[in-house]
Amino acid sequence: xxxxxxxxxxxxxxxxxxxxxxxxxxxxxxxxxxxxxxxxxxxxxxxxxxxxxxxxxxxxxxxxxxxxxxxxxxxxxxxxxxxxxxxxxxxxxxxxxxxxxxxxxxxxxxxxxxxxxxxxxxxxxxxxxxxxxxxxxxxxxxxxxxxxxxxxxxxxxxxxxxxxxxxxxxxxxxxxxxxxxxxxxxxxxxxxxxxxxxxxxxxxxxxxxxxxxxxxxxxxxxxxxxxxxxxxxxxxxxxxxxxxxxxxxxxxxxxxxxxxxxxxxxxxxxxxxxxxxxxxxxxxxxxxxxxxxxxxxxxxxxxxxxxxxxxxxxxxxxxxxxxxxxxxxxxxxxxxxxxxxxxxxxxxxxxxxxxxxxxxxxxxxxxxxxxxxxxxxxxxxxxxxxxxxxxxxxxxxxxxxxxxxxxxxxxxxxxxxxxxx
Amino acid sequence: xxxxxxxxxxxxxxxxxxxxxxxxxxxxxxxxxxxxxxxxxxxxxxxxxxxxxxxxxxxxxxxxxxxxxxxxxxxxxxxxxxxxxxxxxxxxxxxxxxxxxxxxxxxxxxxxxxxxxxxxxxxxxxxxxxxxxxxxxxxxxxxxxxxxxxxxxxxxxxxxxxxxxxxxxxxxxxxxxxxxxxxxxxxxxxxxxxxxxxxxxxxxxxxxxxxxxxxxxxxxxxxxxxxxxxxxxxxxxxxxxxxxxxxxxxxxxxxxxxxxxxxxxxxxxxxxxxxxxxxxxxxxxxxxxxxxxxxxxxxxxxxxxxxxxxxxxxxxxxxxxxxxxxxxxxxxxxxxxxxxxxxxxxxxxxxxxxxxxxxxxxxxxxxxxxxxxxxxxxxxxxxxxxxxxxxxxxxxxxxxxxxxxxxxxxxxxxxxxxxxx
Numbered sequence: 001x002x003x004x005x006x007x008x009x010x011x012x013x014x015x016x017x018x019x020x021x022x023x024x025x026x027x028x029x030x031x032x033x034x035x036x037x038x039x040x041x042x043x044x045x046x047x048x049x050x051x052x053x054x055x056x057x058x059x060x061x062x063x064x065x066x067x068x069x070x071x072x073x074x075x076x077x078x079x080x081x082x083x084x085x086x087x088x089x090x091x092x093x094x095x096x097x098x099x100x101x102x103x104x105x106x107x108x109x110x111x112x113x114x115x116x117x118x119x120x121x122x123x124x125x126x127x128x129x130x131x132x133x134x135x136x137x138x139x140x141x142x143x144x145x146x147x148x149x150x151x152x153x154x155x156x157x158x159x160x161x162x163x164x165x166x167x168x169x170x171x172x173x174x175x176x177x178x179x180x181x182x183x184x185x186x187x188x189x190x191x192x193x194x195x196x197x198x199x200x201x202x203x204x205x206x207x208x209x210x211x212x213x214x215x216x217x218x219x220x221x222x223x224x225x226x227x228x229x230x231x232x233x234x235x236x237x238x239x240x241x242x243x244x245x246x247x248x249x250x251x252x253x254x255x256x257x258x259x260x261x262x263x264x265x266x267x268x269x270x271x272x273x274x275x276x277x278x279x280x281x282x283x284x285x286x287x288x289x290x291x292x293x294x295x296x297x298x299x300x301x302x303x304x305x306x307x308x309x310x311x312x313x314x315x316x317x318x319x320x321x322x323x324x325x326x327x328x329x330x331x332x333x334x335x336x337x338x339x340x341x342x343x344x345x346x347x348x349x350x351x352x353x354x355x356x357x358x359x360x361x362x363x364x365x366x367x368x369x370x371x372x373x374x375x376x377x378x379x380x381x382x383x384x385x386x387x388x389x390x391x392x393x394x395x396x397x398x399x400x401x402x403x404x405x406x407x408x409x410x411x412x413x414x415x416x417x418x419x420x421x
Numbered sequence: 422x423x424x425x426x427x428x429x430x431x432x433x434x435x436x437x438x439x440x441x442x443x444x445x446x447x448x449x450x451x452x453x454x455x456x457x458x459x460x461x462x463x464x465x466x467x468x469x470x471x472x473x474x475x476x477x478x479x480x481x482x483x484x485x486x487x488x489x490x491x492x493x494x495x496x497x498x499x500x501x502x503x504x505x506x507x508x509x510x511x512x513x514x515x516x517x518x519x520x521x522x523x524x525x526x527x528x529x530x531x532x533x534x535x536x537x538x539x540x541x542x543x544x545x546x547x548x549x550x551x552x553x554x555x556x557x558x559x560x561x562x563x564x565x566x567x568x569x570x571x572x573x574x575x576x577x578x579x580x581x582x583x584x585x586x587x588x589x590x591x592x593x594x595x596x597x598x599x600x601x602x603x604x605x606x607x608x609x610x611x612x613x614x615x616x617x618x619x620x621x622x623x624x625x626x627x628x629x630x631x632x633x634x635x636x637x638x639x640x641x642x643x644x645x646x647x648x649x650x651x652x653x654x655x656x657x658x659x660x661x662x663x664x665x666x667x668x669x670x671x672x673x674x675x676x677x678x679x680x681x682x683x684x685x686x687x688x689x690x691x692x693x694x695x696x697x698x699x700x701x702x703x704x705x706x707x708x709x710x711x712x713x714x715x716x717x718x719x720x721x722x723x724x725x726x727x728x729x730x731x732x733x734x735x736x737x738x739x740x741x742x743x744x745x746x747x748x749x750x751x752x753x754x755x756x757x758x759x760x761x762x763x764x765x766x767x768x769x770x771x772x773x774x775x776x777x778x779x780x781x782x783x784x785x786x787x788x789x790x791x792x793x794x795x796x797x798x799x800x801x802x803x804x805x806x807x808x809x810x811x812x813x814x815x816x817x818x819x820x821x822x823x824x825x826x827x828x829x830x831x832x833x834x835x836x837x838x839x840x841x842x
Binding site: 152157158160161162164165166168170171173174177181182183184185186187188206207208209212213215216217219220223224225226227325326327328329332333334337338341342 | 573579581582583589591592594595602603604606607608609628630633634636638640641644645646647648746747748749750753755758759762763
């Protein structure tokens with residue numbers, strides 16, 4: 001299959017020919033096409049009716065290569081299909097938090113989806129210190145519904161296994177295996193260290209045994225524990241929000257993996273945002289504590305909300321079928337005790353994955369804007385050292401931290417200590 | 422595809438037409454065909470040259486239904502293909518312990534394989550108290566080579582994921598999920614209890630919380646941890662041995678699952694054989710202690726041999742590639758520490774799976790002959806109660822038992838205590 005990017009007029013003509021899209025944009029109107037992607041990976045367009053700009057869609061085209069480099073850097077040809085399939089699957093489970101897909105065309109590597117025009121990318125909003133009161137409630141709902149319904153706790157064994165077999169996504173998993181779980185822990189040419197980051201902090205990632213043992217266990221879990229269809233890249237750049245609504249986007253990394261990888265990714269990014277306040281609030285002439293506390297509160301709220309909703313879906317399913325997943329009747333004490341063990345183990349996984357995700361954002365090639373935008377190199381290095389310190393503690397202590405409150409207390413403690421840069 | 426069983430003359434004519442088989446049996450000889458299967462599941466024949474009976478093969482035909490019942494009880498049509506693929510895969514890794522496959526025919530659900538005519542089914546041999554001096558060495562080699570080379574520790578990530586996707590085996594996994602991990606822990610009509618087995622012992626499987634939590638965790642691991650291509654049914658009836666050689670047969674349950682499921686299955690069956698000595702030796706007028714000790718020694722030797730060989734394969738692979746699986750150079754202390762953690766966790770999995778496999782053999786529908794052949798109902802119940810007690814202890818204490826010697830000491834201790842029937 002050959003890939004060709006559309007010109008604006010070609011894209012408009014193409015969309016006019018798709019009834020489901022044309023009806024949404026207005027059949028009798030000219031279309032305005034605006035390219036809005038960052039240009040690295042994909043082509044992204046806003047397309048709207050010239051007559052009524054409120055009638056609008058997003059078009060995303062994912063070429064089978066890295067756009068920035070060209071065909072010499074191939075990417076899996078099915079990544080758009082995978083993203084469409086995951087959006088539809090998650091959308092069926094959680095329609096209020098997943099954009100609708102109006103049209104998908106595998107041959108053109110293209111999909112047309114709901115425009116979220118009153119929403120902002122969460123990472124930017126958190127960098128500006130915006131409070132979204134419904135965020136934790138929405139994300140915990142999204143996590144509970146998607147992670148539960150893809151698992152053996154809900155699906156029949158053969159349905160689950162068929163899904164595992166279909167949702168392998170080897171090429172994109174490989175990126176995570178390398179960039180999250182391997183390269184940060186070695187002297188790898190792809191790593192990028194900020195100018196003032198102390199050599200000792202980098203050296204520790206390559207030599208400190210308890211940290212490396214824990215990171216190795218998380219890598220094993222990522223590669224082997226096919227628990228559910230995870231989003232696979234659930235950082236704050238994959239979420240769009242406003243005061244009333246929250247949407248999860250960009251699931252092209254979706255695969256059958258460990259549940260804690262999604263919960264951990266989201267929590268890692270709340271913690272990175274929290275630690276980066278030292279710069280952003282002070283640069284704006286504010287004290288950081290209030291918003292930092294709000295971010296730690298969100299960390300607690302999203303885990304506790306998730307754990308409560310997940311357990312409730314599970315309990316309700318067992319009562320409906322009359323059977324406990326571990327065998328026997330649904331309402332035995334043993335079924336409830338197993339559920340508690342399960343959620344406790346899932347919290348440990350969550351904290352371990354959060355630690356790995358934080359580390360890769362500090363020393364790996366893919367950074368986060370709330371930290372790279374810190375202009376003062378010394379302050380940035382202090383923030384980074386604290387992030388690495390917290391990440392290590394989360395990884396090493398993940399099985400001892402008995403609640404999310406224990407983890408956020410640790411985060412507050414590391415924040416209060418001097419960052420030895 | 423329609424299935425039809427061969428008559429003896431049809432089978433002989435068919436085999437004459439297969440050059441690889443015909444050459445082995447002698448092209449100019451009449452063939453003797455003898456059916457030897459137990460008749461439940463498959464058709465199994467010994468076919469030999471009438472002129473030279475040492476020229477001989479085994480033919481196995483696996484109809485897509487339960488032979489005992491007929492087409493009304495369908496079985497997966499690909500089970501013979503799966504068994505052939507697993508035999509070839511394991512055979513490539515471990516040719517001295519896996520019978521050669523000379524010919525496979527998917528349309529006829531048939532394969533022709535190496536005849537093991539001087540070997541005995543290990544379960545029978547152990548019931549008779551035979552000592553095979555090379556058994557633990559051979560099985561530990563088989564386990565180390567097969568479990569290592571199917572895993573992410575050896576395979577490239579995309580190779581491993583392709584293998585996972587292809588080796589799902591949902592129907593046969595379902596049998597294990599039900600019969601090993603679910604039905605024994607509930608009042609299920611498929612369970613079969615021996616006449617004198619005390620009600621309290623059965624009741625405990627349905628109500629004792631620590632045991633049920635542990636069994637639930639093993640079920641989760643079985644269904645979710647796609648670590649390597651496991652044999653999937655590695656009990657002592659799947660092994661043929663003599664004083665010099667050991668072969669592993671019947672891998673139709675092979676799938677990508679947890680490594681500890683194979684190591685645990687083998688150890689569980691050694692422990693069942695050990696506990697059953699109370700009857701078999703005394704019935705033969707011998708004291709059981711010597712052979713019981715030999716069986717416990719084998720349990721230790723197979724685990725320790727496996728752990729040492731597995732770690733050595735891993736270490737050699739890392740030195741060859743120059744890279745540690747956890748990132749960095751192969752010879753860091755952290756790489757070795759991770760390896761130790763890994764083997765320790767694998768021992769815990771092994772003991773947990775061993776516990777589940779022992780329980781299913783006592784209360785599930787599929788029994789083991791060394792226990793069902795105990796004629797005295799009271800003695801049988803004592804043996805069964807001890808098996809359940811040890812199984813529970815292995816499950817609940819699996820993470821605290823720091824070595825296989827700690828597990829065998831526990832086995833010896835339960836054996837020495839009165840069985841409260």
